[in-house]
Amino acid sequence: MSEFHYELGADGVAVITWDVPEKSMNVMSNEGYHELGSLVDKGLADDAVKGIVITSGKDSFAAGMDLNVLAKLKDEAGDDPAPVIFNWLMEAHKLLRKIERAGMDPKTNKGGKPIAAALPGTALGIGYEIPLACHRIFAADNPKAKVGLPEILVGLFPGAGGTTRLSRKLGAMAAAPYLLEGKTLEPTKAKAAGLVDEVVPADELLAKAKDWVLSAGDADIIKPWDQKGYKMPGGAPYHPAGFMTFVGASAMVNGKTKGVYPAAKALLSSVYEGALVDFDTALKIEARWFTGVLMNPSSSAMIRSLFVNKGALEKGAVRPADVPDQRVQKVGILGAGMMGAGIAYVSANAGIEVVLIDSTQEAADKGKSYSEGILDKGISRKKVTPERKEQVLARITATTDYALLDGCDLIVEAVFEDPKVKAEVTAKAEAVIGADCIYATNTSTLPIGELAKASKRPEQFIGIHFFSPVDKMLLVEIIKGAQTGDRAVAKALDYVRQIRKTPIVVNDARFFYANRCIIPYINEGVRMVGEGIAPALIDHAAQMMGFPVGPLQLVDETSIDLGVKIAKATKAAMGDAYPDGAADEVLFWMAEQGRLGRKAKAGFYAYDEKGKRQGYWPGLADKYPLLDTQPELSEVQHRLMFVQALEAVRALEDGVLMDIREGDVGAILGWGFAPWSGGPLSWLDILGSARAVDLCDGLVARHGDRFTAPNLLREMAEKSESFYGRFGASKKAA
Numbered sequence: 001m002s003e004f005h006y007e008l009g010a011d012g013v014a015v016i017t018w019d020v021p022e023k024s025m026n027v028m029s030n031e032g033y034h035e036l037g038s039l040v041d042k043g044l045a046d047d048a049v050k051g052i053v054i055t056s057g058k059d060s061f062a063a064g065m066d067l068n069v070l071a072k073l074k075d076e077a078g079d080d081p082a083p084v085i086f087n088w089l090m091e092a093h094k095l096l097r098k099i100e101r102a103g104m105d106p107k108t109n110k111g112g113k114p115i116a117a118a119l120p121g122t123a124l125g126i127g128y129e130i131p132l133a134c135h136r137i138f139a140a141d142n143p144k145a146k147v148g149l150p151e152i153l154v155g156l157f158p159g160a161g162g163t164t165r166l167s168r169k170l171g172a173m174a175a176a177p178y179l180l181e182g183k184t185l186e187p188t189k190a191k192a193a194g195l196v197d198e199v200v201p202a203d204e205l206l207a208k209a210k211d212w213v214l215s216a217g218d219a220d221i222i223k224p225w226d227q228k229g230y231k232m233p234g235g236a237p238y239h240p241a242g243f244m245t246f247v248g249a250s251a252m253v254n255g256k257t258k259g260v261y262p263a264a265k266a267l268l269s270s271v272y273e274g275a276l277v278d279f280d281t282a283l284k285i286e287a288r289w290f291t292g293v294l295m296n297p298s299s300s301a302m303i304r305s306l307f308v309n310k311g312a313l314e315k316g317a318v319r320p321a322d323v324p325d326q327r328v329q330k331v332g333i334l335g336a337g338m339m340g341a342g343i344a345y346v347s348a349n350a351g352i353e354v355v356l357i358d359s360t361q362e363a364a365d366k367g368k369s370y371s372e373g374i375l376d377k378g379i380s381r382k383k384v385t386p387e388r389k390e391q392v393l394a395r396i397t398a399t400t401d402y403a404l405l406d407g408c409d410l411i412v413e414a415v416f417e418d419p420k421v422k423a424e425v426t427a428k429a430e431a432v433i434g435a436d437c438i439y440a441t442n443t444s445t446l447p448i449g450e451l452a453k454a455s456k457r458p459e460q461f462i463g464i465h466f467f468s469p470v471d472k473m474l475l476v477e478i479i480k481g482a483q484t485g486d487r488a489v490a491k492a493l494d495y496v497r498q499i500r501k502t503p504i505v506v507n508d509a510r511f512f513y514a515n516r517c518i519i520p521y522i523n524e525g526v527r528m529v530g531e532g533i534a535p536a537l538i539d540h541a542a543q544m545m546g547f548p549v550g551p552l553q554l555v556d557e558t559s560i561d562l563g564v565k566i567a568k569a570t571k572a573a574m575g576d577a578y579p580d581g582a583a584d585e586v587l588f589w590m591a592e593q594g595r596l597g598r599k600a601k602a603g604f605y606a607y608d609e610k611g612k613r614q615g616y617w618p619g620l621a622d623k624y625p626l627l628d629t630q631p632e633l634s635e636v637q638h639r640l641m642f643v644q645a646l647e648a649v650r651a652l653e654d655g656v657l658m659d660i661r662e663g664d665v666g667a668i669l670g671w672g673f674a675p676w677s678g679g680p681l682s683w684l685d686i687l688g689s690a691r692a693v694d695l696c697d698g699l700v701a702r703h704g705d706r707f708t709a710p711n712l713l714r715e716m717a718e719k720s721e722s723f724y725g726r727f728g729a730s731k732k733a734a
């Protein structure tokens, strides 16, 4: 099946149209590359062709490279994959260079055919790298379109010449937001930034591009870098201004990434080294660094978790197949507090009718006003129109009247974390709602099976666990009680899809999955304070592994009294098996001192009047004097990583996790587990099961049994297995 079409008009302009069959957006495949290459050859070889326009048959140009192709590239490249990957990249460079040089004489730069890109909408990744190789970029005036190079966000960098071309077109400094941060722009802003050349009305797009092609002369189609005397805008590295840029960029990248993302470093190196040589050598350098990135296990793990598997989960990979569409029309939300208010906003924003209930009208109204606040902020940032705000708010009915729940097809309960209160509102809601309605609880700690006892229809009872703040956090954890039926699971998944978040489905057990792993992370950090390890070493060790916040900062944010409450409840439930006495000693003492965290402006950190962190609280060192000899950074890091990763393995062993993809994607989106690693199970795969077991044995000897390698990991080490090797085909644990 053809992905590109070719049509030569009477005007002598050949139009190459990208239109991948049966896809709503174009993505580049290996076949696509070959087709585009041969059509460009055809146009350049035909004397009747005066010039070429490359456009799309869809309302967007292209979403980028098919990352599934990249994900498989290394595995399918044989025993020595690096040269295979490098040659593959050089083929792409050759094709784009052919477009750029367009048949012109290498010496005189004359006689080439003008080639324009005409972008009807979004053009990302290779979808912008192809236009960058063309001689002029026309974009339709489509404010919904996005133009740019977001590769860095999935652990890659633009590897089809985008890095080399954009840095030479704009200069390293001006290109930095697009290359290093993956920033994308709508066409008008893209023109102002120099990413596209012209923005034209959508219905004139092709005509304008053709007009240009027919009028362009030799001088209009030579790229600056192919002309004598080309100088990089803003200065190349040995120019004084360029020197400042590169030193600054390097510091910024290392500051932001802590050196754990190979793609960011490789990108900088490509720009820097490429700037010192001619254009074609620079492309080779880009290809070498890109090969290095693809050879790094971090990149394949990131693509696998953040693109392939995240996408699969969002599309319903774990949805019961035989249940018909369960999209939600009207949701009833019980409790308009912090969580209920956020759930109301994301639901109404997705077009769902919302009934938001609290025990007083004032509390319900306050919950609704949360949405108003978010929408007003959106208006001030020009992301939301006043009409949109009215539409969204009109969907939310704030009330105390349970009778208004009539007609709801989903209830999400978010009242106090108290089984009695929860049972009471379950009964009140079930007295009104229809027989088909699914009832979900947003509890973070109470077993779903226990709460379901208050329901008349436990097969329609399920956990839908949001993370705070609801409008920002991307993950939703769906929890199946022992009696939860398939329709409830399908309903929860269809709802999560409507509100555009990523779901994982887990079985019912203490703390489900995410909190089960976060709590040991916090406890390990707190325990280290008690041992006399410097607090800065603890938090920095975590951040240098790629965590957004260290455990001490995290517990200050979530509050120390919540930690105490959870610890007491867990201890009561577990009895002698409770492992965290050493952490509790510190936590309980902090609570006694009234240091309850950021909300009290006093915690592991000291805070100023406005609640801004002011460094660690000096009183900590009086109570827990620092060890004379502090541990190695790697020891602290291994403790913090293993304590979470082993919990993920135990969750898999226990059957709480049913799919390793969910364990990895859930960890990154749910609590920011080192994204560069692809998630805790991917991280263990990168280490290798045998090395992981060895490290665990060492940690057990030095720090205790909580680091005991689970049987599953030990067995895998004996058989030289990896998680994705063992569970990869079925993705299932069972």
Ligand code: NAD
Pocket: 334, 335, 336, 337, 338, 339, 340, 357, 358, 359, 363, 413, 414, 415, 416, 417, 418, 421, 424, 425, 442, 443, 444, 445, 465, 466, 467, 468
């Ligand atoms: P919150 O105290 O901010 O809100 C609870 C709301 O429920 C209050 O507005 C209260 O007035 C209302 N309420 C209490 N009893 C009621 C009743 N009988 N009828 C109607 N409304 C009633 O608490 P929250 O942080 O929003 O947490 C709500 C639930 O979400 C809890 O189960 C909690 O464990 C869970 N949760 C919280 C977080 C978090 O980070 N805060 C994260 C995930 C899940």
